[in-house]
Amino acid sequence: MTYARSETFRSIGQILTADVLPALYRSQKLPLRISCLGVASYDASDAANSFDRVIPLGECPSPEEAIQAAAMRLSRGDNCTGPNSFPYFQPRILLIQDRDQRLVLAGEIRAGIILWQRPAASDAEARSIVTEASRLRGMAFLASEPGDARRLRYRAAALEARLVDPFWRETAADLLRLPQAA
Structure with a gap:
């Protein structure tokens, strides 16, 4: 007699390896940090004195929320506020990184829209x-x-x-x- 396994139930080992352990590992990488790479300057008319700068924008608990927060910050135009701000900042690339500074997702900014890059x-x-x-x-x-x-x-x-x-x-x-x- 052969025992047929049901497709609706999984063993504890399968649940642990497929669901629980990856979720625990991912939670160690959170929160996700959002930053913006762009060109900063103190004077709008002086392109010769502009320089590249990475501006931190915040943290989010999940990739989905990080994407939404990044788009919201860009649409409101407050992508360069805080202690590291510059009077003139032109955003170029938006980055989402995990706690270990590993890249989660990035996008190029064109015409005020984030073009997320396919990994x-x-x-x-x-x-x-x-x-x-x-x-x-x-x-x-x-x-x-x-x-x-x-x-x-x-x-x-x-x-x-x-x-x-x-x-x-x-x-x-x-x-x-x-x-x-x-």
Whole structure:
């Protein structure tokens, strides 16, 4: 006589390995930190004295809430407030990182909208992104004009926004499938 397992019930071991342990591990990585990479200056007319700056925007308890908070901050235009603020700040890339500063999700900011970047699907794809970003940074180092160098660095940073930590890749891909992430 053969015992047929029911598909509706799972063993305690399956529940622990599939649900409980990943949730516990993920909770150790929280809260998620939101920051904005951009160009800061003290005078709007002086592009020569502008500089790159990362501005912390806050923390959230979940990736979903971090995406919503980032979009809300950007839409309200308060992406550069607090003790590290500058009178003139042009946001370029929004970052969501975990407690260990591993990338959870990132997006390029264009026309006041966050274009969340699809995470690299594999380690091979991540290596090709690193290669291309390194090439762009090398070109930026050799550029004679500061504006050209900055544009190349931001193109490299936009590519690197796809270098989501392997732990967060599936979560980030799932988040980008949701309608509110678009």
